[in-house]
Amino acid sequence: MFDPLKPRTCQEPVIELPHHDLPEEPGPAEGCDVCNALDRRRTAARQVGDMSKVTDCNVELRRHPHLREKQREKR
Ligand SMILES: [Zn+2]
Numbered sequence: 001m002f003d004p005l006k007p008r009t010c011q012e013p014v015i016e017l018p019h020h021d022l023p024e025e026p027g028p029a030e031g032c033d034v035c036n037a038l039d040r041r042r043t044a045a046r047q048v049g050d051m052s053k054v055t056d057c058n059v060e061l062r063r064h065p066h067l068r069e070k071q072r073e074k075r
Contacts, residue, residue, distance in 0.1 A: 026061040035064055 025042075028035030042057035 025058055028061060029064070029066050032064070032066065035061055038064070 028039040038057045038061050042054050042061070045051075045053035045057065
């Protein structure tokens with residue numbers, strides 16, 4: 001019998017910990033508006049459990065090109 005009020009046993013894997021970034025998740029590049037927007041969208045998507053959108057954001061973050069603009073700016 002399934003009782004939703006009953007605490008689960010530890011047989012099932014825990015799929016929370018949104019604050020804990022998995023190693024495969026790219027972080028936003030510093031000072032990049034696009035990356036930071038994607039990062040926020042990813043966080044929001046994860047909060048509503050939209051994991052496919054989270055993956056989309058990860059792909060976009062990874063793909064976003066950064067041609068060392070920072071180094072160029074400093075020169
Ligand atoms: Zn970027």
